[in-house]
Amino acid sequence: MSTTRPFSPGDRGPEPGVGGASGARGEDPPAAPAAGRQSRRLSFDGESGVVPLARDFARQALYAWGWLPAATADQRAAAEDVLLVVSELVTNACLHAEGPAELWIGCDNKVLRIEVSDRGAGNPAPRTPHRAGRPGGHGMFIVQRLCLDWGVVRTAGAAGKTVWAELGAPA
Numbered sequence: 001m002s003t004t005r006p007f008s009p010g011d012r013g014p015e016p017g018v019g020g021a022s023g024a025r026g027e028d029p030p031a032a033p034a035a036g037r038q039s040r041r042l043s044f045d046g047e048s049g050v051v052p053l054a055r056d057f058a059r060q061a062l063y064a065w066g067w068l069p070a071a072t073a074d075q076r077a078a079a080e081d082v083l084l085v086v087s088e089l090v091t092n093a094c095l096h097a098e099g100p101a102e103l104w105i106g107c108d109n110k111v112l113r114i115e116v117s118d119r120g121a122g123n124p125a126p127r128t129p130h131r132a133g134r135p136g137g138h139g140m141f142i143v144q145r146l147c148l149d150w151g152v153v154r155t156a157g158a159a160g161k162t163v164w165a166e167l168g169a170p171a
Contacts, residue, residue, distance in 0.1 A: 038065055039106030044099065054090040054103050055083050058114075061105050067112075067170065078170035081146045085165050086114055088139040092163070093118040101160065111148065112167045119160040123152055 042057045044050050062068045062079050070076035086103070093100035097120020104115040126141040143150055143165050150165040 037106060037108045039104065040064075041105075042103045044101060044103070050094065050100055051087055051090050054086050054100070057103060058083055058086040058105055065107055067107075070170070072170075075170040078167070082112060082114070082167055085143055085146055085167065086116075088143050089114060089116040089163055089165065092116075092124055092139050093120065096120060096122055096124070097160070107169065110169050112169060113164060114167075115162050115164045117160060117162045121159075121161075123161075124163055 038061075040057070040061045042054065044053070047053055059068065062082060067075065067079045067082070070079055086105070090100050090103065093116050097118035100116050100118050102115075102117040104113075104117075106113050124140050126144050147165040147167050150163070153162045153164060154160075
């Protein structure tokens with residue numbers, strides 16, 4: 001798993017975003033699929049309760065993209081993994097990076113990508129050694145275990161970063 005590569009192999013980051021606002025809790029309208037790619041963006045500006053807000057937003061995207069309702073246990077587990085990773089990335093931004101600025105989630109037929117932008121300077125990393133019996137410090141370990149890959153993207157001259165994670169689409 002990577003914490004330094006700006007993008008996963010074969011990926012050049014998110015598709016150019018959809019501008020504007022739909023008036024729904026800082027959410028952009030769903031992007032038109034480009035070659036099977038669908039994406040949604042949620043701004044956290046002025047919002048409270050951002051972790052449940054992010055989970056609800058991701059759940060709605062999973063319903064819109066046909067991941068939910070799940071027909072099999074494997075599909076249900078894949079959707080639950082997505083919601084857990086969203087929760088962990090947004091929670092980390094709350095605890096360690098002055099709060100999240102934006103959540104972007106996109107998928108194609110094979111990979112779902114989650115990106116959480118924040119204003120923090122630190123680098124997320126799984127706590128080592130990982131001690132399963134101790135409270136706290138499990139977030140990035142969980143992300144690392146559930147995801148195909150993850151990393152951090154920084155923009156030169158800009159504050160903050162984007163933490164991304166990719167999960168495989170259910171079979």
